[in-house]
Amino acid sequence: MVTERNEADRCLDVREIDGEPFGEITAELEAFPDDETLLLINSFEPEPLYQVLEERGFRHETTSDGSEAWYVEIRHE
Template sequence: MPERETRELDVREIEGEPFGEIVAALDTLCEHETLVLVNSFEPVPLYDVLEQRGFTYKTSQEGSEEWHVRITHA
């Protein structure tokens, strides 16, 4: 099995609503890749979207205003 590649999307750097860029990153996520979404808060509304689109995720709080969501295909 090939080693899983990791891509990072830091939405703290995006002006305005980052949902479009998150969806675009998910659309191009390969089976062997993990997308690490970095946000300033826990993106709870995103979880239903991820599940509906066939992804699994693991969330961790890395700092007072830094959350990482590791997203992979289910």
């Protein structure tokens, strides 16, 4: 089950980024400690990101609240 926003160690809401968020996401992943959880919030399901996460040794779980928000919980494998 995806971590609640207030329970994640880190939260990155890319809905607030003007323009392409990929650079912000990869910068966050590079600084991401092994023992923390990152909750990524997006306005669409970020399917292109999944392969990048797997290649970098992360696992993820994605849910949607039925509105326009998608939540991706990211952890190191």
